[in-house]
Amino acid sequence: xxxxxxxxxxxxxxxxxxxxxxxxxxxxxxxxxxxxxxxxxxxxxxxxxxxxxxxxxxxxxxxxxxxxxxxxxxxxxxxxxxxxxxxxxxxxxxxxxxxxxxxxxxxxxxxxxxxxxxxxxxxxxxxxxxxxxxxxxxxxxxxxxxxxxxxxxxxxxxxxxxxxxxxxxxxxxxxxxxx
Numbered sequence: 001x002x003x004x005x006x007x008x009x010x011x012x013x014x015x016x017x018x019x020x021x022x023x024x025x026x027x028x029x030x031x032x033x034x035x036x037x038x039x040x041x042x043x044x045x046x047x048x049x050x051x052x053x054x055x056x057x058x059x060x061x062x063x064x065x066x067x068x069x070x071x072x073x074x075x076x077x078x079x080x081x082x083x084x085x086x087x088x089x090x091x092x093x094x095x096x097x098x099x100x101x102x103x104x105x106x107x108x109x110x111x112x113x114x115x116x117x118x119x120x121x122x123x124x125x126x127x128x129x130x131x132x133x134x135x136x137x138x139x140x141x142x143x144x145x146x147x148x149x150x151x152x153x154x155x156x157x158x159x160x161x162x163x164x165x166x167x168x169x170x171x172x173x174x175x176x177x178x179x
Contacts, residue, residue, distance in 0.1 A: 028109035039136055040106065040113035044099060047119070049170075052091040053162045054154065056084070068150045079158045085169050088162075125149055 032038065045051040058064045060082050106113055114135040121128045129146045133139070140146070171177050 028105070028111065040111055041132060041135070042102065042106070042113035042115045043118060043121075044115065045118040047163075048092060048095060049166050050155075050159065050163055051118075052088050052095060053159050053166060055091050055095075056082075056088055056162070057154070057158060059087075063154060066152050066154050068152050076156065076158055083162055083165060085166070088166050089170075122153070 057079065061078055105111075114132065116128060116132070125148070126146045167179055171179070
């Protein structure tokens with residue numbers, strides 16, 4: 001595991017490289033010297049609308065994660081009047097650009113990452129983690145298992161309402177409703 005001072009040093013080196021060449025983020029050759037034998041895991045979400053709704057809720061209430069033993073601490077009233085079409089479209093746009101930039105990085109550097117979808121992770125945590133371990137060539141020791149997550153979904157009635165509302169708002173001026 002990297003020490004924080006080592007991480008700061010690497011971060012500083014990367015910052016210097018980016019100042020010299022703003023497009024250096026596409027150049028894995030530079031970073032591969034810092035991280036030899038690096039493997040890439042790409043986590044995405046199929047439902048981008050659900051993703052940005054979750055983000056917007058978390059931005060509103062600061063609750064990005066909930067442990068199983070902790071009840072959701074926010075009343076649904078917290079979200080009353082907080083739906084913001086422009087903010088959600090901004091997050092959707094930002095996410096699409098970031099995900100596309102990651103794909104461009106992989107393509108430019110001829111990297112095939114191990115791809116995971118968040119929805120699959122939720123449905124089969126153990127199977128997904130097992131796949132990651134195989135990809136990384138890590139074998140569990142005899143009797144060692146994959147622990148269950150103690151996190152639960154933050155999705156609730158508000159998520160469903162805002163997903164439907166955003167889906168409709170995105171298509172309201174369209175001649176053809178796609179979804």
